[in-house]
Amino acid sequence: MRVIANHQLCxxxxxxxxxxxxxxxxxxxxxKVVIVMAQVPPALEDKVRLAVRxxxxxxxxxxxxxxxxxxxxxx
Amino acid sequence: xxLRFQPPPPDHVPAERMVDFDMFHIPPGVTDPAEIWHDLVxxxxxxIFYTPHNGGHWVFLRYEDIVEGYRDYSIFSTYQTPVPPIExxxxxxxxxxDPPEHNVFRRLLAPMFTxxxxxxxxGELERRASVLIEQFAARGECDFIADFAERYPTGTFLYxxxxxxxRLDEFLALxxxxxxxxxxxxxxxNITEIYAVLDQLFRDKQRNPGDDIASRIVAARDEExxxxxxxxxxxxxxxxxxxxxxxxxxxxxxxxxYLATTPAAQRHFRERLDDxxxxxxAIEELMRINAVSNLYRRVTHDCTYKGVQLxxxxxxxxxxxxxxxxxxxxxxxxxxxxxxEVNVHVTFGVGPHRCIGSQLAKRExxxxxxxxxxRIPEFTLAEHQDEGSVFGxxxxxxxxxxxxxxxxxxxxx
Numbered sequence: 001m002r003v004i005a006n007h008q009l010c011x012x013x014x015x016x017x018x019x020x021x022x023x024x025x026x027x028x029x030x031x032k033v034v035i036v037m038a039q040v041p042p043a044l045e046d047k048v049r050l051a052v053r054x055x056x057x058x059x060x061x062x063x064x065x066x067x068x069x070x071x072x073x074x075x
Numbered sequence: 076x077x078l079r080f081q082p083p084p085p086d087h088v089p090a091e092r093m094v095d096f097d098m099f100h101i102p103p104g105v106t107d108p109a110e111i112w113h114d115l116v117x118x119x120x121x122x123i124f125y126t127p128h129n130g131g132h133w134v135f136l137r138y139e140d141i142v143e144g145y146r147d148y149s150i151f152s153t154y155q156t157p158v159p160p161i162e163x164x165x166x167x168x169x170x171x172x173d174p175p176e177h178n179v180f181r182r183l184l185a186p187m188f189t190x191x192x193x194x195x196x197x198g199e200l201e202r203r204a205s206v207l208i209e210q211f212a213a214r215g216e217c218d219f220i221a222d223f224a225e226r227y228p229t230g231t232f233l234y235x236x237x238x239x240x241x242r243l244d245e246f247l248a249l250x251x252x253x254x255x256x257x258x259x260x261x262x263x264x265n266i267t268e269i270y271a272v273l274d275q276l277f278r279d280k281q282r283n284p285g286d287d288i289a290s291r292i293v294a295a296r297d298e299e300x301x302x303x304x305x306x307x308x309x310x311x312x313x314x315x316x317x318x319x320x321x322x323x324x325x326x327x328x329x330x331x332x333y334l335a336t337t338p339a340a341q342r343h344f345r346e347r348l349d350d351x352x353x354x355x356x357a358i359e360e361l362m363r364i365n366a367v368s369n370l371y372r373r374v375t376h377d378c379t380y381k382g383v384q385l386x387x388x389x390x391x392x393x394x395x396x397x398x399x400x401x402x403x404x405x406x407x408x409x410x411x412x413x414x415x416e417v418n419v420h421v422t423f424g425v426g427p428h429r430c431i432g433s434q435l436a437k438r439e440x441x442x443x444x445x446x447x448x449x450r451i452p453e454f455t456l457a458e459h460q461d462e463g464s465v466f467g468x469x470x471x472x473x474x475x476x477x478x479x480x481x482x483x484x485x486x487x488x
Contacts, residue, residue: 011429012185012429013423013429027189028186029182031189031431053417054419056429057426
């Protein structure tokens with residue numbers, strides 16, 4: 001599983017970092033999300049899905065390995 | 076709050092969208108000011124309606140429209156928007172300007188409020204909370220507003236701006252007049268005073284910079300390497316002063332009021348003092364259910380939004396508390412579920428102006444509650460509560476909240 005962020009939509013709430021700091025951080029210039037681990041290890045998949053679903057801007061997407069949105073992964 | 080003027084309903088508003096609603100008026104007997112908003116939903120008024128009160132304004136009641144109001148600045152501008160209108164009103168930076176102009180100060184402030192920046196403040200926030208709580212813990216009672224919820228965020232402002240603790244009462248007085256006064260002359264004087272204090276403060280920080288936000292704002296340079304306009308620096312200081320005080324005070328008041336009346340919720344937090352993830356999840360739910368801000372926008376041009384005719388300069392109020400209980404978005408929205416997993420509340424707004432201090436605000440509330448629960452046993456509302464201690468408006472809340480607990484006969488070390 002991969003996770004991608006849309007920086008146009010991200011407003012830096014950092015709810016994702018609150019929920020899964022292993023995968024999400026916030027940059028110190030614009031205060032927007034940085035994905036520190038685009039390839040999500042299986043053990044973190046549930047936490048990442050939860051972070052994606054909690055983004056108030058809908059700025060995060062989970063995709064399959066090949067980059068296509070996987071069925072049932074989008075909100 | 077006195078009404079400035081009450082013009083007849085504008086002719087572009089159809090009769091079926093007119094509702095008699097005064098966001099400042101809390102009817103006698105109503106103990107939770109948010110209820111006047113939820114009452115609108117229960118009454119089934121239109122999702123987009125117009126009230127002639129307070130200068131006349133629209134109200135959006137659906138989550139998706141409230142979110143749209145925050146995001147679409149091509150229609151909904153944040154420029155000079157108070158309801159009722161106060162003109163001229165300071166063009167605060169960056170909250171009071173739309174993108175792209177807005178990005179200048181937004182980018183300047185953003186690094187100061189990231190999770191990592193806020194985590195670095197945690198020790199000081201904890202120390203400040205514990206100092207305040209120790210002052211009344213042995214007493215068995217307090218007025219939560221005067222003794223804690225006002226002092227704490229004001230103290231945090233002093234800390235962020237590198238100001239000495241001795242100035243707490245001065246800043247408390249300035250803030251109280253700003254937020255509570257309804258006398259136009261007093262309000263005008265107060266804003267002048269706040270700007271004079273900020274002017275002096277930034278001049279001091281220019282001469283003797285420290286490791287604080289005020290120093291960084293005054294030292295910042297724009298893309299051409301020039302200092303920012305002095306007026307904008309003051310307007311940014313003004314925003315940081317007013318934005319983080321009343322909101323945090325009243326969110327805390329709501330949270331502590333809920334806990335005081337809900338022993339099971341107190342236990343929930345007590346049992347999770349050493350589980351920050353679970354603690355934060357429960358805090359997020361209390362953020363959802365206790366959204367104190369009803370923010371305003373101004374329509375930029377005559378247009379039709381969702382079939383409703385809007386006219387240039389119409390004001391729109393976006394009540395976060397209503398968005399946060401929209402059943403189209405939240406499962407069982409009226410249930411306070413401290414383990415709620417998906418919680419896209421808009422308590423801090425969304426879009427370009429989402430509250431830049433949201434991480435700090437949540438940290439202040441978390442730290443305060445942790446320090447409180449470590450020092451104060453189960454607490455309840457005191458039997459006597461002051462009459463008329465609730466208020467509505469753009470930020471709604473409480474002017475007094477008396478809490479009671481069993482004081483230990485001899486305070487433990």
